[in-house]
Amino acid sequence: MQSPAEREILEVGSRLLTSADSSVHSPVRAIDKRALERASQDAELRTALLRFVDVAPACRSPADLAAHLIGFLGELHERPLPLDAAMRMGSSKAARAALGRAAAAGVRHVAHRFIVAEQPGDAEKVLRSLWSEGVTTSVDLLGEATLSSQEADRYAQRCLDTLDSLAGIYAALAPMPQLEADSIGPIPRANLSVKVSALTPLLRPDAPELGERDAMPRLRALLRRAKERDVHLHVDMESFDSREAVTELVLSLLGEDEFRDGPSAGLVLQAYLTDSPELCERIVAWAERSARAQPLVVRLVKGAYWDHEVVDARQHGWRSPVFEVKAECDRNFEALTVRLLKTRSHLRAAIASHNLRSVAHAIVANRALGGQPRDVEFQVLRGLGDELQRALVREGLRVRTYCPIGDLVAGMAYLVRRLLENTSNQSFLADQVRGRPLEELLAAP
Amino acid sequence: MTLGPFVNEPVLELRRGEVRDALSRGMAALERKLPLRVPAMIGERRIDGETLLSTDPGDREQVVAVATRATGQDARRAVEVVSAAAGAWASVAAEERALILLRSAAWMRERRHELAALCVRECGKPWAEADADVAEAIDFLEYYARGALALDRGASVLQVPGERNHMRYAARGVCAVIAPWNFPLAIPTGMLAAALATGNAGVLKPAEQSPACGAMVVEALRAGGVPPDAVALLPGAGDAGAALVRDPRVHTIAFTGSASVGAEIIAAAARVRGDQSHIKRVIAEMGGKNCVIVDSDADLDEAIPAIVRSAFVYAGQKCSAAARVLVHEGIADALLERVAGAVATLQIGQADVFGTDVGPLIDEEAQRRVLRYTKLAADEGVIVAAREPEVDGRGWFCPASVVTGLPADSAILRDEIFGPLLAIERVRDVEDALDRVEALPFALTGGLFCRNPQTVQSVAARSPVGNLYVNRHITGAMVGRQPFGGNRLSGSGAKAGGPDYLLQFVEGRVVTENTLRHGLVV
Structure with a gap:
């Protein structure tokens, strides 16, 4: 016997899936899909x-x-x-x-398929066309690893330049009301994601304060420019080794008086971490305490470093920091979704998943908690979530597509992670391609 | 008796704050006891005498231990005591000896924070390295306990009708262990554990820079149940070691240290003295001049942090550390620029500060030596990076440097410097790099960064080194995973932490029994 909520999730999920499927019309996509299927087997x-x-x-x-x-x-x-x-x-x-x-x-x-352009300037066409389809973006600048102060400075400069150019690109676009506000208030059109590992060469797992101290002036400069240009600045999360440094850095900088009334900013919660509920509580408590003009955005993801974390823990003989059973991770993702949505007036939740069940669950949970469709943001990855992106837009939801920009050499680490994800046996996409029945795909984890 | 399979002792998860706090508490607990008193330990006797001070390499005013400076006389007395006890220890069942080593491992495990703290204080090892030293010491105890059990079952030999053949391994007798300061717990524990597990009695002469760590090793073994008469501690300087090497009652000498001392030991041990009735065997682990080859298809994002770590962590004071980089000329400029940038971010400072990469050098002599080579590097080549220490002058600190453009006959490309000085050379291709590696008298570790499987295979086939690491740092061999030891002048060939190591500590004995009697097979 299904609960009413489960019935609703099935209903929303089926609609999304039908709508996503009907958007596949490119023969090239079909070939890619077959190639990926072959590779994942x-x-x-x-x-x-x-x-x-x-x-x-x-x-x-x-x-x-x-x-x-x-x-x-x-x-x-x-x-x-x-x-x-x-x-x-x-x-x-x-x-x-x-x-x-x-x-x-x-x-x-x-x-x-995954990287929109080599230079921010060349991305304009893609960003404009997405906007016209009712989709906004978060731009991510791919780069080589940062190993020196000069490299950190160069990355920070690229980010500053991109904040300027994104502000320019988005200012010229026609209004798109469903993307520009939620019940709390206005949402900046442009959005840049940055990586702390690129802002400092000193991220040391055993000395988080070293990286924090070194990245702080560069991130502060970015926050200032983002505020000036009204661009949202999102700090990505990476492997568990840097989690403490990144969290401390973001929360301490956003706690400074200077940034109380802007810019809009956010961080990431990785649901595959077994201790993510504790971190979530910490973030929620911080958000409730910090009366920010534009509430903190928390992007909820499964986490992109699963293979790395598992292998790293095995090599060292440590307990794994991530759930090793997919269903446990999926359940945690739903619990965190609910926790974030319940804190609505103090923070904004962005649900970043390609798992149809997780997405449908968030839509239904938002509704059940009295939210408007625009009160929750959905994020997808360029090249990986294109079909889901279109289906979500058709549902009248607020969608942001994560768009990496950078040259091929720099983009390879990102590309390999994406391909790994896309061809993993556990991936929702692989399940979909294999034609698992809908009820199973959408069943509670 | 069977023990569970060997697994490496996990290093501490230093990325977690509570783990770092536990280490800091271990340091506080240790500091309350300083300076430690380290007597010579011969049987139940603890012998005081003339003293030797062991000081913190990061602060020469801080005395970590006041140790007895054991004399040649003490060495002879120690050999006399363990020699008398050797027979009894050899006749203890192999299972019982294995259990004793496991109990010694447990003793260390229970004190791992304080032991790591002692490594930090006495040898200037940064926390992560100090913790890994403790974990490796535990690994050696666990690994050799299992290996000795297997060895005790003997070797299988051919059997034909009418005869019964049996091959077993017996302890050689007394083993003198002469240990270095750079792995002050792991290496002496490994050498002693191998000797004791196989039924030999042992005398440990720790490096004069690390007597307190050496004492901990003997404490652990005795606490686990090794009879005090079967394992002795002789803190002191070279004369105690030399007396051990010459003593006709010593059967095996396990040495880790420089190539010059190793060669002297081998020469001295070769002489049969007095009423000596055996040939001494020397197991020598010596220096290296380790090269990392970087091919044109290498991922510099991975190669550079690995090279910097291999060359500079613990101030390059590991025999496995990288000393030379041989980079394909096509990517040499990019590599040089990025290595220089990365070296400029190295944290040079006190070993007890989390995040420190380059601690102090071990002593004043080491500082003088490294500074001399650094000056030579500036005279003969181009210094592309020099990270100066920003700490006060009470420790044996020195800059971390990268030099390029050296003449082919430069001493910097040949001598083991044992400090934070890395030389980078351009090569035409991987073959050119291998020619240079082959021209060296050392062959300990080596590295290769390359993503073509065929090149990896051909380098692995041609490289003479004992341990070749592909697409990773070249230090940090793990017991059971990377059996460790060099070839050529880098060592006598035994691989510590590997399946063959214990064979060095035993002698084979074969018994063949004729079971044919008047045509009857009995």
Whole structure:
């Protein structure tokens, strides 16, 4: 016997799924989908392809690229036919160059699905077209790892420039009322996500205060510019190693008098962390205490470093900081959704998930808690959540798409994480592709 | 008796605040006891005498331990006592000896915070390194306890009808352990545990810079149940060690330290003295001049932090530390610029401050040596990064430097400097890099950053080093996972923490029994 809420979740979820499916009309997408399906079923192939994607931008010539591809494919015990043909192509110099060029094109094709542009200026077209579809964005600047102060300064400067250009791009756009306010008040149109690991080379797991101290002046400068330009500034969360430093840094800076009345800013809560309920309580208590003019935005995610956290803990013999059972993580995601939505007047919840069940649950929970559709934000990833994005817009919901910008070399770590997620056996997308029945996809975790 | 499978002792999860607090409390508990008193421990006797001060490398005014400076006479007395006890210890069942080592491991585990604190104070090891030292000491006890049990079952040999063949391993007798200060708990524990597990009696001569850590090792073993007569402690300087090496009653010498001292020990041990009736065996772990090869397809985001960590953590005072980077000329400029930027962010400071990468050097002599090489680097090459210490002058601090453009015959490319000085060279390709690696007399550790599986295979096939690390830092070998030890002048070849190590501490004995009697197989 299903509860009324469960029935409603099933109903909302089915509608989203139908609507998402009917938006697939690109034949290229269909081919990509089949390729991803193939990769997620064959662990060896998946590893070979991800290793190739990872090294592709560092290769010095098409021939070098071909040599790497052949090297990875050579380690497979069983090769799909087209790849076997590719291997045989490696026999002559001209053929190797051709193979290399084809492979480079393949990597670019995949990359462009997830990365909107190499430079912020080139992203304008995509951002404008999304806005016209009723979707706003959070822009993320991909970059190489920050290993020195100069690199941290360069990243901060890129962020400052991007805050300016985003403000300019979005100021020129026509009003889109459903994206620009919720029950609490106005919401900035433009939104930039930043990474603390890029703002300091000193994020040390055993000395969080070192990174905090070093990143603080750079993040403060960004907050000032964001306030000046009325752009929302969101601080991303990364691996568990830096969680303490990032949390302390954001909460202490936003607690400064200077930032009480702006800018709009936020941080991330990762539901895969087993101690995320405690962190959530801390954030909620902070938000309730800090009478900010624009409430803190909390982006609720599952978390993108699951594989890293699990392997890291195993190698060290530590208990894993993340849920290792997917259903436990999904249940926690729903509990945190409810906790955040209940704190509505003090903080804004942004639900960032491609799991249809989690999204439908948030829609229903928001309604049950007396929220308007515009009172909860849904976030999807460019290239991964495009279909869900359109379905959510059709439901009249507020959608923000996370849009990475950067060159291929810099974008590879992001790309590999996305591909890993997309081809994981546990992913909702993989389930969908495999055609699991709707009731199962939408069942309570 | 079977024990569960070996697992590495987890290092502390220092990313959690409460774990860091526990270490700080361990330090406070230790500091209340300073200076520690470290006598020579021979049987039940604790011998005081002339003293030797062990001071905090980060603060020369802080005395960590007042140790007895054991004499040659003390060394001979120690050998006499353990020699007399060796037979009894060898006849203790292997199971019982294994259990004793496990109890010693438990003793260390219970005190791990305070033991780590002692490493920090006495040897200037930053917290993470000090904690890893304790964990590795525990690993050696657990690993060799299991290995000795397996060895006790003997080796399988061919059997044919009419004869019964049996091969077993017996303890060699007395083992002198001469240990370094840079892994002041792990290395002496490893060498002693190997000797004791296989039924040898042992005498530990810790480095003169780390007598208190050495005393903890002997305390742990005795607390676990090793009879006091079977394991002795001789804190002191080189003369006590030299007396041990010469003593005709010593059967095995396990040494970790510099190549020059190692060569002297091997020469001295080769001489058969007095009524000595055996050949001494020397297990020597010596220096390195470790190279990291960076191919053109390397991911610099990963390679640079790993190189910086390998070269500079604990001020480069590990025999496994990176000393040279051989980088493909196609990415050399980018690598140089980014390494220089990363080195400028190194935290040079007191070892007890969380986040410190480069602590003080061990002593004044080390500081003089490193400063001399740093000056030579500036004369012969181009210094591309020099991170100066920003701490007061009471510790043996020195800058962390990166040099490039050195002439091919520079001493900096050849000598083991044992300090935070890294040389970077451009190479045409990986083959060129391997030629340079092969030209070195050392072959301890090596690194390779490369994403082409075929190149990885060919480097692994050609590299002479004892431990090659691909796409990661080149320090931090784990017991059971990376059996550790060098080739050429880097060592006598035994791999500590590996399956072959214990064989160095035993002698094989084969018994063949004729079971054929008048055509009857009995």
